[in-house]
Amino acid sequence: MSNIAIRVDDLSKQYTIGLAQRRHDTLRDQIMDSLRSIFRSNGHGSASGRKCSGASNTIWALKNVSFEVKHGEVVGLIGRNGAGKSTLLKILSRITDPTTGRAEIYGRVGSLLEVGTGFHGELTGRENIYLNGAILGMRRGEIENKFDQIVAFAEVEKFIDTPVKRYSSGMYVRLAFAVAAHLEPELLIVDEVLSVGDAAFQRKCLGKMSDVAREGRTVLFVSHNMLAVKHLCGRALLLEGGCTVADGSSEVVIGKYFDNISTCNSTSLGERTDREGDQRLKFLAYQLLDSCRNEALASVSAGQDLSIAFRYESQNREPLKNVHVAIGINGKYDERLTHLSTNVSGEDFAEIPSKGVIICHVPRLPLLPGKYSFNLFSTVSGEISDWIQNAGAFEVVYGDFFGSGRLPPQDGSSFLTEHSWEVRSTF
Amino acid sequence: MTEVSSFPDFREPTVVIEPRKSLLHLDLKAIWEYRELLYFLVWRDLKVRYRQTVIGIGWVVLQPVLTMVLFTAVFGNFAKIPSDGVPYPIFTYSALLPWNLFASSLARGTESVVGNAQLISKIYFPRLLLPISGILSPTVDFAISFVIFAAMMIWFRTLPTWGVLALPLFLILALLTALAVGLWLSALNVRYRDVGHTIPFLVQLWMFASPVAYPVSLVPERWRVLYSLNPMAGVIEGFRWALLGKESPDFEVIIISSMMVTTLLISGVVFFKHTERTFADVI
Numbered sequence: 287m288s289n290i291a292i293r294v295d296d297l298s299k300q301y302t303i304g305l306a307q308r309r310h311d312t313l314r315d316q317i318m319d320s321l322r323s324i325f326r327s328n329g330h331g332s333a334s335g336r337k338c339s340g341a342s343n344t345i346w347a348l349k350n351v352s353f354e355v356k357h358g359e360v361v362g363l364i365g366r367n368g369a370g371k372s373t374l375l376k377i378l379s380r381i382t383d384p385t386t387g388r389a390e391i392y393g394r395v396g397s398l399l400e401v402g403t404g405f406h407g408e409l410t411g412r413e414n415i416y417l418n419g420a421i422l423g424m425r426r427g428e429i430e431n432k433f434d435q436i437v438a439f440a441e442v443e444k445f446i447d448t449p450v451k452r453y454s455s456g457m458y459v460r461l462a463f464a465v466a467a468h469l470e471p472e473l474l475i476v477d478e479v480l481s482v483g484d485a486a487f488q489r490k491c492l493g494k495m496s497d498v499a500r501e502g503r504t505v506l507f508v509s510h511n512m513l514a515v516k517h518l519c520g521r522a523l524l525l526e527g528g529c530t531v532a533d534g535s536s537e538v539v540i541g542k543y544f545d546n547i548s549t550c551n552s553t554s555l556g557e558r559t560d561r562e563g564d565q566r567l568k569f570l571a572y573q574l575l576d577s578c579r580n581e582a583l584a585s586v587s588a589g590q591d592l593s594i595a596f597r598y599e600s601q602n603r604e605p606l607k608n609v610h611v612a613i614g615i616n617g618k619y620d621e622r623l624t625h626l627s628t629n630v631s632g633e634d635f636a637e638i639p640s641k642g643v644i645i646c647h648v649p650r651l652p653l654l655p656g657k658y659s660f661n662l663f664s665t666v667s668g669e670i671s672d673w674i675q676n677a678g679a680f681e682v683v684y685g686d687f688f689g690s691g692r693l694p695p696q697d698g699s700s701f702l703t704e705h706s707w708e709v710r711s712t713f
Numbered sequence: 714m715t716e717v718s719s720f721p722d723f724r725e726p727t728v729v730i731e732p733r734k735s736l737l738h739l740d741l742k743a744i745w746e747y748r749e750l751l752y753f754l755v756w757r758d759l760k761v762r763y764r765q766t767v768i769g770i771g772w773v774v775l776q777p778v779l780t781m782v783l784f785t786a787v788f789g790n791f792a793k794i795p796s797d798g799v800p801y802p803i804f805t806y807s808a809l810l811p812w813n814l815f816a817s818s819l820a821r822g823t824e825s826v827v828g829n830a831q832l833i834s835k836i837y838f839p840r841l842l843l844p845i846s847g848i849l850s851p852t853v854d855f856a857i858s859f860v861i862f863a864a865m866m867i868w869f870r871t872l873p874t875w876g877v878l879a880l881p882l883f884l885i886l887a888l889l890t891a892l893a894v895g896l897w898l899s900a901l902n903v904r905y906r907d908v909g910h911t912i913p914f915l916v917q918l919w920m921f922a923s924p925v926a927y928p929v930s931l932v933p934e935r936w937r938v939l940y941s942l943n944p945m946a947g948v949i950e951g952f953r954w955a956l957l958g959k960e961s962p963d964f965e966v967i968i969i970s971s972m973m974v975t976t977l978l979i980s981g982v983v984f985f986k987h988t989e990r991t992f993a994d995v996i
Contacts, residue, residue, distance in 0.1 A: 380837035383732055383990040390726035403835045406757060408764045420753040421836060
């Protein structure tokens with residue numbers, strides 16, 4: 287008797303990049319090619335067949351990934367964008383084939399890579415529940431039994447016979463999630479579907495997810511929301527460049543994830559090509575430092591004295607005059623939270639050396655735990671010199687900002703504000 | 714709450730995921746398991762098709778009737794094309810029945826995969842369901858047009874013969890033709906959207922290569938075999954024979970057409986199954 291729910295054995299997936307160019311092939315070429323590869327794959331397998339056609343512009347989205355998940359385990363799958371998380375979920379959901387390797391799944395799988403797959407705007411809420419349920423693999427009887435629960439969960443009773451194209455986006459997402467939430471597979475594969483909807487709805491989704499986990503069902507869960515992973519999953523897998531680099535308790539693996547983020551980003555800034563400006567001043571790298579101890583930080587904690595340091599270089603190796611530098615800090619939805627600038631602090635540099643490090647000090651960082659990114663901007667003598675969107679990212683972890691050991695709830699609030707309370711008899 | 718010990722004991726994996734190697738892995742079992750989804754896909758198509766139109770289902774009636782009127786005027790009256798001794802309206806409508814079914818099945822079948830790109834990239838189901846559902850939904854239109862045909866038979870005082878019992882066979886042949894070509898085109902359309910653009914042109918050309926407006930007897934004898942390679946020639950010939958009791962059904966045409974459909978269908982399934990594993994990556 288085996289207790290394994292998912293067994294992944296040496297799974298790899300290769301993608302051909304530069305498909306845009308291949309599309310210009312003539313139809314005739316393609317037909318010949320397909321016929322040829324049909325005959326070829328008959329004997330040798332598709333992997334070898336595909337490799338022949340241009341091995342140079344291929345990329346391994348997943349490389350030799352192996353792991354096992356037991357029944358009842360809730361496993362978080364984390365990693366940066368492009369690490370291969372979605373590819374892995376797509377293979378396990380049988381949406382795309384692996385190039386090599388094998389996976390075995392024991393039990394009925396419900397996979398939720400998106401809420402509302404197959405929803406049709408012209409159909410009513412009622413009709414979409416049936417359609418979407420069927421798409422997710424529910425039997426008609428099952429949908430009929432759960433219909434009232436689904437409608438109640440989505441809170442759309444009044445509009446159930448209205449075409450969903452007339453729904454507000456909130457109602458639409460609620461209905462879509464409600465159908466998915468009533469799927470009862472033995473194994474649940476969930477992509478980042480919880481990042482939709484408003485805060486109240488997200489809380490509801492997370493609640494539903496932890497119910498599922500508590501019921502003892504097996505869940506494989508991809509998220510960028512580390513708090514959710516920490517909260518829901520006992521175990522986490524960290525993917526990087528298509529390989530598993532860490533597997534263990536979610537706390538440890540999440541820590542490793544943050545370490546990797548900061549080391550990776552600090553090296554790549556100088557090589558970025560998606561930047562604007564004449565590059566008279568060019569940012570080469572950044573580092574997050576603890577202001578007091580001047581040490582590089584893997585992750586930043588709330589309330590910490592933070593220094594953001596940038597190494598820069600002048601293109602023509604001459605000192606730079608009249609330099610303005612700005613950092614725009616964005617939240618997890620890429621919304622601008624604040625703007626740190628030499629201009630507003632009244633500290634534009636009259637002249638700086640041709641190379642060096644510019645440091646911005648932020649005492650008692652007033653950010654809640656979560657994921658942040660920042661843009662970098664600079665002008666030299668009024669001309670844009672270097673401008674990089676999403677130049678880097680950092681994670682703020684729990685820190686004792688108030689000295690009380692507590693932080694406010696994270697949904698809805700963006701900032702920590704120093705404050706105190708008292709009682710008087712009158713104004 | 715479930716106890717750990719009560720987990721189902723799976724000795725055999727429910728699903729094994731591997732690179733697919735075999736050439737013909739039809740997986741009819743999976744299609745059968747997903748029959749409800751097939752039903753819902755067809756149902757969705759029917760529900761959505763005439764939403765927010767003024768005359769709604771009236772379009773199903775108007776399209777063939779107007780085509781028939783036009784053909785009768787142009788080909789029957791002006792060009793004086795012979796109609797095997799049957800009133801021309803009935804003669805051409807009996808061909809428009811399978812032709813319209815085929816044309817819209819083919820168009821829907823071809824668009825079915827690309828039109829459901831969102832489903833393809835987000836969820837698993839047997840991909841063959843898409844072209845199958847695409848060819849099935851126009852059968853409802855066919856049924857409605859058929860009622861009109863029955864009314865016309867009464868009006869022109871034409872009686873069906875025993876041949877009418879063979880009609881389902883030719884109906885299936887028409888659907889299989891649409892499926893066979895639709896499998897090829899829908900799979901090609903994923904990579905080359907050009908295919909979608911050629912459909913209206915292809916359908917028009919194909920109609921003139923089929924005996925919709927004229928009888929097969931007009932085609933010179935020595936071209937007959939070549940002509941019959943068009944499966945729709947056999948289908949339409951079969952429909953006319955079954956519905957109008959035309960004396961000499963050209964069985965040679967029907968048999969060659971059927972063989973052509975079989976070849977196209979088998980190769981279509983192989984091609985579709987071969988390309989479907991890359992659908993999600995390319996679409």
